[in-house]
Amino acid sequence: MAGISDRPFRMIVRSFVPDLPIVTEMISCHSLVGRHKNCLRNFDNYADEGNVGAQIFGAVPHLMADAAKILQDAGATWIDINMGCPVPKVATRSGAGAFLMRDHKLAGKIIDAVVRAVQIPVSIKTRLGWDESHMDWADLIHIAADSGAQFAALHGRTRAAGYTGDAVHPEISDMPIQIIANGDLATVADVEDMISRGYAGAMIGRAMLGRPWIFGEILGTVKSPINIGDVALRHLDLMVEYYGERNAVPMFRKHLAWYSAGIPNSSEFRTKINQITDVNAIRQEILQFWGCVANL
Ligand SMILES: Cc1cc2nc3c(=O)[nH]c(=O)nc-3n(C[C@H](O)[C@H](O)[C@H](O)COP(=O)(O)O)c2cc1C
Structure with a gap:
């Protein structure tokens, strides 16, 4: 997920289930092949x-193939091709993501080029179709x-639905x-229902x-109550290590908002951390909010 499943987040998820299959944020083939330095995930x-x-x-297709090769060399275990992202920058302006649901011929060419370029498995991620009148996921x-x-x-939604309405999971026999x-x-x-x-x-x-x-x-492997403050502190440390302090603090605020959602006084907590730029001050606030113990 863009803005979410970066390396620090993947490591936190993995600390609970080490062998879980996890997908990266979507990676632009242009940015990756061009080795753009502003994007750490490249x-x-x-x-x-x-x-x-x-x-x-x-x-x-040939850039997608080159991107897949780079990721295979970097140790990815499979390549997933985004054919569902509805964001205009991806789908309408660059003809990628969900737009490939409108151009199955190009989608096929891209998959073919990527499959030929790597030895690891290739998957696609898509939606039910472009809109209610084009529910042609099965063709794709x-x-x-x-x-x-x-x-x-x-x-289980169309591109037009975005994230609205309930997802519908069709028959796939x-x-x-x-x-x-x-x-x-x-x-x-x-999960059991889907299986x-x-x-x-x-x-x-x-x-x-x-x-x-x-x-x-x-999966039934985590049973004991989770110390959320401790998870947040570990996550913050990984973000600081990866992005550097200056960038990590603003990026971490959204995660803190999610970690604290539904907990009493969380809106005061969010207001406070939104005004703090110093990482140690953020750590103190986390400690105070969750009342947990950690080595600073
Ligand atoms: C913030 C955000 C970022 C997302 N980024 C991606 C992405 O990079 N690639 C992708 O295939 N889907 C992306 N998605 C879509 C999700 O992978 C997923 O298909 C969608 O949220 C529905 O599943 P859920 O109800 O389990 O969230 C994103 C969704 C959100 C909310």
């Missing part, structure tokens, strides 16, 4: 990360399968490759915000 090394899918977006999945993709994640369900899934019951309906797995997005241990809860 230089991530996945060798110590376990099972990580690197997600790329773009509309130029067949094209993906014919082009060599090994599986697909399907977000005739699909040529495995499908991972995505959209509004958050509990063991949700019982033939989905190969469940992909969880927003339910992990402020709850990176959710996968451990679902």
